[in-house]
Amino acid sequence: MTMKVLVPVKRVVDYNVKVRVAADGSGVETQGVKMSMNPFDEIAVEEAVRLREKGAAKEVVVVTVGAQVAQDVLRTAMAMGADRAILVRTDDTLEPRAVANVLKAIATREEAGLICMGKQAIDDDMNATGQILAAKLGWPQGTFASAVTIADGRIEVSREIDGGTEVVSLTLPAVVTADLRLNEPRYASLPNIMKARKKPLETVEIDSLGVDTASRLTVVSVAEPLERKEGVKVNSAAELVEKLKTEAKVI
Amino acid sequence: MTALVLVEVENGAVRQASRSAVAAASRFGAVDAIVFGAGAEAAAALPGVTRLLSVPGLVNDLAEPAADLLAARAKDYSHIVAAASATGKNILPRLAGLLDVQPIPDVVEIKDADTFVRPIYAGNALATVRSADSIKVLTVRGSNFDPVAAEGGSATVETIEAPASGKSVFVKVELSASDRPELESARVVISGGKGLKDAANFKLLEPIANKLNAAIGASRAAVDSGFAPNEMQVGQTGKIVAPELYIAVGLSGAIQHLAGMKDSRVIVAINTDPEAPIFKVADYGIVGDLFEVLPTLEKAL
Ligand SMILES: Cc1cc2nc3c(=O)[nH]c(=O)nc-3n(C[C@H](O)[C@H](O)[C@H](O)COP(=O)(O)OP(=O)(O)OC[C@H]3O[C@@H](n4cnc5c(N)ncnc54)[C@H](O)[C@@H]3O)c2cc1C
Ligand SMILES: Nc1ncnc2c1ncn2[C@@H]1O[C@H](COP(=O)(O)O)[C@@H](O)[C@H]1O
Numbered sequence: 001m002t003m004k005v006l007v008p009v010k011r012v013v014d015y016n017v018k019v020r021v022a023a024d025g026s027g028v029e030t031q032g033v034k035m036s037m038n039p040f041d042e043i044a045v046e047e048a049v050r051l052r053e054k055g056a057a058k059e060v061v062v063v064t065v066g067a068q069v070a071q072d073v074l075r076t077a078m079a080m081g082a083d084r085a086i087l088v089r090t091d092d093t094l095e096p097r098a099v100a101n102v103l104k105a106i107a108t109r110e111e112a113g114l115i116c117m118g119k120q121a122i123d124d125d126m127n128a129t130g131q132i133l134a135a136k137l138g139w140p141q142g143t144f145a146s147a148v149t150i151a152d153g154r155i156e157v158s159r160e161i162d163g164g165t166e167v168v169s170l171t172l173p174a175v176v177t178a179d180l181r182l183n184e185p186r187y188a189s190l191p192n193i194m195k196a197r198k199k200p201l202e203t204v205e206i207d208s209l210g211v212d213t214a215s216r217l218t219v220v221s222v223a224e225p226l227e228r229k230e231g232v233k234v235n236s237a238a239e240l241v242e243k244l245k246t247e248a249k250v251i
Numbered sequence: 252m253t254a255l256v257l258v259e260v261e262n263g264a265v266r267q268a269s270r271s272a273v274a275a276a277s278r279f280g281a282v283d284a285i286v287f288g289a290g291a292e293a294a295a296a297l298p299g300v301t302r303l304l305s306v307p308g309l310v311n312d313l314a315e316p317a318a319d320l321l322a323a324r325a326k327d328y329s330h331i332v333a334a335a336s337a338t339g340k341n342i343l344p345r346l347a348g349l350l351d352v353q354p355i356p357d358v359v360e361i362k363d364a365d366t367f368v369r370p371i372y373a374g375n376a377l378a379t380v381r382s383a384d385s386i387k388v389l390t391v392r393g394s395n396f397d398p399v400a401a402e403g404g405s406a407t408v409e410t411i412e413a414p415a416s417g418k419s420v421f422v423k424v425e426l427s428a429s430d431r432p433e434l435e436s437a438r439v440v441i442s443g444g445k446g447l448k449d450a451a452n453f454k455l456l457e458p459i460a461n462k463l464n465a466a467i468g469a470s471r472a473a474v475d476s477g478f479a480p481n482e483m484q485v486g487q488t489g490k491i492v493a494p495e496l497y498i499a500v501g502l503s504g505a506i507q508h509l510a511g512m513k514d515s516r517v518i519v520a521i522n523t524d525p526e527a528p529i530f531k532v533a534d535y536g537i538v539g540d541l542f543e544v545l546p547t548l549e550k551a552l
Contacts, residue, residue, distance in 0.1 A: 005401065018506055019372045028376050040301070096344070097353040120488065125371055127355050128344035131314070135348025140315055140418035143341050146481065156422065160481050160491075161262075161337040167422040174418075180471065181481060216353035220366065220379040228513060231534035233525075237548035238540060240519065242547055248517045250496045251439075251463065251552070 003113035009041035040118025046185040047080035078196035079188030100132040119177040134175035253282035257333035260290025268334035270398030292512035308413030323498040324530035335390040338548035371508035436467035446501020486511035503530025
């Protein structure tokens with residue numbers, strides 16, 4: 001197999017952090033907040049590395065579109081087993097449409113045979129980049145994947161849907177977006193973290209790609225959602241049922 | 252302005268989330284609807300729908316032909332809307348890619364024809380965004396828009412030939428059969444977490460669900476441990492629910508779980524750990540062992 005797998009990864013606020021809205025309502029506080037690789041992207045990296053280990057792919061290339069500091073998630077991905085990395089450098093926050101334009105340029109340059117990515121970035125919660133990218137490339141898509149198998153030039157994807165699981169078969173090249181249960185990502189071992197430091201990391205200035213990265217959405221404001229008030233503790237199931245009937249009037 | 256709504260029909264009935272999408276879309280002006288596969292009759296009966304595009308030949312909601320077909324029709328519409336369901340989230344962003352517009356997912360409030368509110372960071376912030384695109388492609392959260400009735404309308408029906416799918420082929424689907432109400436539209440939801448310890452214990456939720464005519468949900472940890480199938484997961488990456496009553500049993504209330512249920516009207520939590528974050532959002536909490544509380548709760552109901 002000579003297939004190259006491209007894995008787009010995003011640096012986001014760590015999933016354990018409860019973000020705070022900035023006082024001026026322009027966004028959320030990211031100063032001094034722990035950042036990590038988007039959890040769905042870790043799953044995508046793991047899947048791509050497993051495909052290479054199984055012999056279904058030849059090379060795993062990770063790419064991020066972001067600031068210089070986003071290098072750290074590329075190093076993490078290489079410590080997990082990705083072969084090399086591309087940083088498409090920009091200081092702007094790009095929307096999925098713009099990211100998809102950048103990724104299309106990279107996928108074309110790299111002649112990727114499969115793009116394996118997260119279904120959703122846990123900061124903007126868009127769940128859109130993979131589908132937009134697939135449309136722009138004219139490739140089929142297997143979103144919300146919980147299992148994939150490659151055989152005879154096709155990829156079979158089990159997808160998590162509202163009522164259960166659906167299986168589709170796609171021609172390659174294709175875009176697959178990872179759901180939580182696709183796999184359990186490995187931890188990068190210390191020796192592998194050391195090795196990853198020596199793996200190639202290429203930096204591409206975003207302007208050199210000549211793609212449209214304009215925003216179509218203007219953020220008017222960002223607000224705190226209504227906080228729920230902490231309620232009361234009750235001592236027994238009987239007291240609970242009583243309160244649900246007479247106080248909350250919900251049963 | 253006319254909006255086009257992608258309507259999902261299941262077992263002959265329009266899904267409640269799609270009826271909410273029709274209600275949301277009617278805020279923009281006239282509403283047309285489109286249905287893939289069977290179900291034209293049910294969709295044509297939705298109040299407020301003027302014209303129904305029926306594509307009986309496109310049976311499995313494959314994203315590639317569906318998005319192609321929507322893109323070919325898009326220029327007639329100011330807004331293209333779907334429920335923020337697995338189907339909506341699969342097809343609409345692809346359509347947005349074909350149209351080269353930025354989709355607006357998970358809308359919870361419509362300010363005006365261009366301005367929308369959507370949650371970000373697992374619902375820990377609400378962003379108000381204004382779109383500069385000439386065609387707006389959006390998915391809406393059912394729990395935030397009261398659905399239109401299932402009957403009362405009489406749309407004209409235009410039948411459309413399905414485009415070839417080519418690059419993607421449907422293989423099979425496994426749907427879990429259940430007589431319970433749908434998670435997203437149930438009046439009462441009872442969810443279990445890791446605290447239930449195993450799949451056999453998870454069944455302890457059933458008698459209570461039966462008494463309350465409730466849907467059963469689960470935390471991610473419960474799903475990952477095999478207590479419940481994936482379609483039962485409630486949260487940031489599972490189903491978003493906002494029932495009248497949500498009962499959380501043996502689940503801690505992680506940010507990602509709260510994202511899926513904190514808009515419920517009344518929340519009850521049963522947990523041994525008084526510090527569990529779920530109590531911060533619960534109206535009524537019982538600090539106690541679920542294996543003792545559940546049987547007494549069942550009796551008290
Ligand atoms: C990207 C991402 C997305 C995620 N999406 C989701 C999502 O959509 N939905 C979701 O739920 N999670 C999601 N998670 C996982 C989430 O972070 C938590 O790990 C998960 O919700 C924990 O599940 P739990 O509360 O069942 O388990 P735990 O956190 O282990 O909690 C178990 C609870 O049971 C209590 N307990 C134990 N024994 C008893 C007893 N006998 N009686 C009463 N109480 C008892 C304990 O005190 C504890 O509070 C996501 C995580 C990531 C990283
Ligand atoms: N700036 C970025 N750089 C690289 N990949 C990205 C970027 N933004 C989004 N992605 C990829 O697109 C997926 C979905 O993101 P989103 O559509 O924003 O929810 C993520 O899980 C990543 O795999």
